[in-house]
Amino acid sequence: MANSDEEKQSQTPPNSETTAEGxxxxxxxxxxxxxxxxEEPEPPHKQHKSRESQLSExxxxxxxxxRRMQRERVNLRVHDLIIKGNTKTKDSIIEAExxxxxxxSTMQELLDAAxxxxxxxxxxxxxxxxxxxxxxxPPELPDTANVIVEVVETxxxxxxxxxxxxxxxxxxxxxxGTLKYKNWFGYGDLWDGSVAYGPNQTSEVSAGVFLPRVKGxxxxxxxxxxxxxxxxxxxxxxxxxxxxxxxxxLSTKYHDLAYNLGWRTLTDPSQMSSRAVRRQLGHSLLxxxxxxxxxxxxxxxxxxxxxxxxxxxxxxxxxxxxxxxxRFLRQEFDLRYAIPFGFYRAALNFGISGGVLFPWGQGFxxxxxxxxxxxxxxxxxxxxxxxxxxxxxxGFKTRGLGPSEPRRQNRENSDGPGRDYLGGDLAVTAFxxxxxxxxxxxxxxxxxxxxxxxxxGNLSKLTENEFxxxxxxxxxxSFRISVGGGVVVPTKIFRxxxxxxxxxxxxxxxxxxxxxxxSFSPRF
Amino acid sequence: xEEMNTENNWREEQNFTLVVRKPCFGxxxxxxxxxxxxxxxKFAQLxxxxxxxxxxxxxxxxxxxxxxxxxAYNNENGGVIESLKKDGIADLDAEFKxxxxxxxxxxxxxxxxxxxIMYELxxxxxxxxxxxxxxxxxxxPIGKVLFWKQCQTVMLQLxxxxxxxEQKQEExxxxxxxxYEALSNRLxxxxxxxxxxxxxxxxxxxAHVLLILQALxxxxxxxxxxxxxxxxxxxxxxxxxxxxxxxxxxxxVPQFQSGPxxxxxxxxxxxxxxxxxxxxxxxxxxxxxxxxxxxxxxVAAQLVSVLLFxxxxxxxxxxxxxxxxxxxxxxx
Numbered sequence: 001m002a003n004s005d006e007e008k009q010s011q012t013p014p015n016s017e018t019t020a021e022g023x024x025x026x027x028x029x030x031x032x033x034x035x036x037x038x039e040e041p042e043p044p045h046k047q048h049k050s051r052e053s054q055l056s057e058x059x060x061x062x063x064x065x066x067r068r069m070q071r072e073r074v075n076l077r078v079h080d081l082i083i084k085g086n087t088k089t090k091d092s093i094i095e096a097e098x099x100x101x102x103x104x105s106t107m108q109e110l111l112d113a114a115x116x117x118x119x120x121x122x123x124x125x126x127x128x129x130x131x132x133x134x135x136x137x138p139p140e141l142p143d144t145a146n147v148i149v150e151v152v153e154t155x156x157x158x159x160x161x162x163x164x165x166x167x168x169x170x171x172x173x174x175x176x177g178t179l180k181y182k183n184w185f186g187y188g189d190l191w192d193g194s195v196a197y198g199p200n201q202t203s204e205v206s207a208g209v210f211l212p213r214v215k216g217x218x219x220x221x222x223x224x225x226x227x228x229x230x231x232x233x234x235x236x237x238x239x240x241x242x243x244x245x246x247x248x249x250l251s252t253k254y255h256d257l258a259y260n261l262g263w264r265t266l267t268d269p270s271q272m273s274s275r276a277v278r279r280q281l282g283h284s285l286l287x288x289x290x291x292x293x294x295x296x297x298x299x300x301x302x303x304x305x306x307x308x309x310x311x312x313x314x315x316x317x318x319x320x321x322x323x324x325x326x327r328f329l330r331q332e333f334d335l336r337y338a339i340p341f342g343f344y345r346a347a348l349n350f351g352i353s354g355g356v357l358f359p360w361g362q363g364f365x366x367x368x369x370x371x372x373x374x375x376x377x378x379x380x381x382x383x384x385x386x387x388x389x390x391x392x393x394x395g396f397k398t399r400g401l402g403p404s405e406p407r408r409q410n411r412e413n414s415d416g417p418g419r420d421y422l423g424g425d426l427a428v429t430a431f432x433x434x435x436x437x438x439x440x441x442x443x444x445x446x447x448x449x450x451x452x453x454x455x456x457g458n459l460s461k462l463t464e465n466e467f468x469x470x471x472x473x474x475x476x477x478s479f480r481i482s483v484g485g486g487v488v489v490p491t492k493i494f495r496x497x498x499x500x501x502x503x504x505x506x507x508x509x510x511x512x513x514x515x516x517x518x519s520f521s522p523r524f
Numbered sequence: 525x526e527e528m529n530t531e532n533n534w535r536e537e538q539n540f541t542l543v544v545r546k547p548c549f550g551x552x553x554x555x556x557x558x559x560x561x562x563x564x565x566k567f568a569q570l571x572x573x574x575x576x577x578x579x580x581x582x583x584x585x586x587x588x589x590x591x592x593x594x595x596a597y598n599n600e601n602g603g604v605i606e607s608l609k610k611d612g613i614a615d616l617d618a619e620f621k622x623x624x625x626x627x628x629x630x631x632x633x634x635x636x637x638x639x640x641i642m643y644e645l646x647x648x649x650x651x652x653x654x655x656x657x658x659x660x661x662x663x664x665p666i667g668k669v670l671f672w673k674q675c676q677t678v679m680l681q682l683x684x685x686x687x688x689x690e691q692k693q694e695e696x697x698x699x700x701x702x703x704y705e706a707l708s709n710r711l712x713x714x715x716x717x718x719x720x721x722x723x724x725x726x727x728x729x730x731a732h733v734l735l736i737l738q739a740l741x742x743x744x745x746x747x748x749x750x751x752x753x754x755x756x757x758x759x760x761x762x763x764x765x766x767x768x769x770x771x772x773x774x775x776x777v778p779q780f781q782s783g784p785x786x787x788x789x790x791x792x793x794x795x796x797x798x799x800x801x802x803x804x805x806x807x808x809x810x811x812x813x814x815x816x817x818x819x820x821x822x823v824a825a826q827l828v829s830v831l832l833f834x835x836x837x838x839x840x841x842x843x844x845x846x847x848x849x850x851x852x853x854x855x856x
Contacts, residue, residue, distance in 0.1 A: 263665070263666055268585075271585065271595075271597055271600070275590065278543075278588075278590075278595075279575075279577070281577075281579075281580055281583070281585075282577065282578075282579030282580030282583070283579055283580065283581075283662060283666050283670070284579060285662075285663040285665065285666055320663065322663040322664055324661055324662060324663045325663050406593060407593075408593060408594075408595045409593035409594060446836055489832065491831060491832060491835040492835055493831065496828065496832070518828075
């Protein structure tokens with residue numbers, strides 16, 4: 001085959017996936033290309049040969065080739081890699097994505113690797129189009145091919161995006177606008193500045209850089225500096241402001257490792273906080289490493305009908321030579337499972353989430369845990385979508401359950417002092433949600449469906465020697481329980497729900513309410 | 525007498541906690557705004573627990589005193605001492621309030637000597653004392669930035685610029701020396717500045733003297749100026765021994781006088797309320813709050829309906845499942 005003049009092309013239009021499987025697809029592509037590309041003008045006497053016979057000759061050759069590829073190994077290796085079209089982007093960046101091609105030893109492997117390389121180069125977001133062509137190698141070297149990579153760099157390095165995202169650091173969703181500058185130094189670097197705004201007057205201004213390849217590291221590096229401010233005055237009488245720097249050290253499909261350095265300040269401008277919150281006001285240095293392991297095999301994150309998901313997040317704070325930085329250990333996990341029923345696209349989703357937080361270091365048994373790191377339950381979002389630890393609880397308002405303390409007395413407020421919700425060091429939530437299509441065809445087509453659900457959750461304090469009074473039985477007995485049902489409208493940006501909640505069990509100071517409410521859950 | 529004993533017992537039951545900055549330089553608290561309050565409570569024989577705040581050096585709320593739901597912050601009502609007087613908890617100044625000399629002495633001690641110690645801690649010295657008082661428990665980068673910020677704030681407050689630095693320094697030191705001279709003459713050989721009984725002026729001045737003598741380095745100008753007045757040094761040492769080191773008041777300290785408002789025994793927390801710190805924006809009435817809430821819901825509903833409309837309009841073109849397939853990840 002190497003001696004023939006056949007030319008194979010693997011051409012892909014921008015923003016599409018390349019597949020190397022499927023004879024039919026290959027046939028179509030190659031045939032089309034054969035028609036488009038003529039190497040040299042035909043000498044006049046050959047024009048007498050009819051077009052149909054030429055085509056049928058080519059076709060039979062291709063069919064022979066593909067039959068050979070299906071039945072046996074077609075040995076082929078890469079002799080030379082030629083990169084064209086990159087004026088700004090460094091060759092090394094493109095070559096790094098083509099490593100697999102160099103190691104391919106058969107035609108099949110080569111086509112497969114070419115497809116994957118194409119997709120990776122598209123993912124860098126710095127090219128408008130990527131074309132990988134396989135050409136025959138030098139005649140003196142049989143079984144070789146040259147790979148020609150033609151790229152078209154983006155004409156406009158600026159892009160703007162906006163959307164709604166969940167922000168684990170902010171403990172809520174945020175609407176974010178981002179401006180990106182691509183490929184400033186030619187290393188595939190992506191610079192971005194963004195502004196995000198969310199509930200509880202959450203606002204964040206941040207800037208970041210993404211480097212796909214750093215010397216020695218096979219995974220990309222993402223660094224980000226941000227200024228985040230959140231107002232928890234209404235729920236816990238404090239405002240939080242954090243100046244932080246984060247560095248993503250490892251980011252693969254299943255694993256994520258990030259280092260965070262931050263200066264956090266808690267203030268209380270209202271001067272109405274409870275004693276526990278008063279003691280936590282001030283400055284702290286956060287230096288932590290966070291490892292996340294995630295498997296999500298559900299068929300959809302907006303409306304899962306089958307599959308499972310598991311997320312485990314471990315955070316260790318206090319990794320600094322200075323022993324005065326915030327020292328804590330935080331572990332949370334999420335488990336989700338969806339079982340399809342087959343009729344009306346019904347599915348049962350159930351899940352359990354849990355988390356524990358504890359300080360470490362000298363005198364850790366008596367120290368309180370840092371207030372912003374604690375677990376808080378409640379809020380208008382669905383546990384079906386979220387994989388962010390124990391946070392969602394049907395029917396309860398934001399930070400609406402768990403340990404609380406009375407605020408400072410205010411004579412002018414005749415309702416009596418409010419309460420500060422302090423969160424907990426141990427949190428467990430569980431839910432079951434049965435979703436089903438509605439009988440109206442029009443709603444089914446729009447993806448609108450109904451659901452009934454039940455949820456339970458509890459928070460407990462363990463620090464400052466409270467763990468001595470902790471008993472699993474008491475913890476189980478004090479679980480809050482709620483049930484309900486409603487309609488779900490999945491949209492591109494978020495999942496909107498209109499639900500009726502009924503609280504079966506809540507405690508005296510909890511802020512849960514039986515009734516009808518909307519909820520918004522961003523895509524995770 | 526019975527009334528006073530009842531009040532004493534009731535005050536003892538209230539479990540006051542005084543939150544101050546950490547002890548340093550052999551003093552129970554080395555912060556210039558916390559030590560006067562500590563000494564005032566000691567003079568007033570009010571029993572309290574001490575608690576420390578070490579992570580909020582730039583707060584103007586500290587020191588504060590708390591008991592149950594009641595809290596008196598430093599930045600309300602002109603200070604915690606004034607709050608305690610107003611709420612009838614501890615008032616040593618009842619009989620001095622209309623004495624002009626007492627008022628002007630208090631003003632001189634609060635302003636001239638207050639400015640002097642602030643200058644000496646943050647600007648006049650190398651700042652090592654201030655760092656030990658305010659930033660021992662904060663990590664180095666935070667402490668460094670806050671120290672620099674506070675130095676700038678103090679210079680702004682005292683009106684010090686590059687051009688007038690020397691002149692300002694001279695002015696501050698001169699005023700302090702004049703004040704020491706006047707107070708030394710005022711004190712004589714007595715135990716207290718006025719009528720041989722303690723008042724808030726004694727608490728403030730004594731705190732100042734103790735800090736100058738113990739927290740500042742030996743090269744300090746203020747310290748050397750103070751050491752010239754032997755009776756002031758003796759005054760400080762005597763009260764330090766009695767109030768701080770001994771832990772109990774000496775017999776020469778008279779019983780404090782109760783507050784002037786009524787002779788009936790006071791009720792509990794309902795009389796102790798303090799107004800929250802009022803901000804520039806006015807208080808909202810209930811109706812305004814409901815109106816704001818409704819307006820928010822209205823805007824949110826509009827936004828949601830627009831988004832839904834846009835989504836449904838595009839629904840036929842898009843796939844229902846919007847999730848990405850398992851793409852070509854980095855470890856594929």
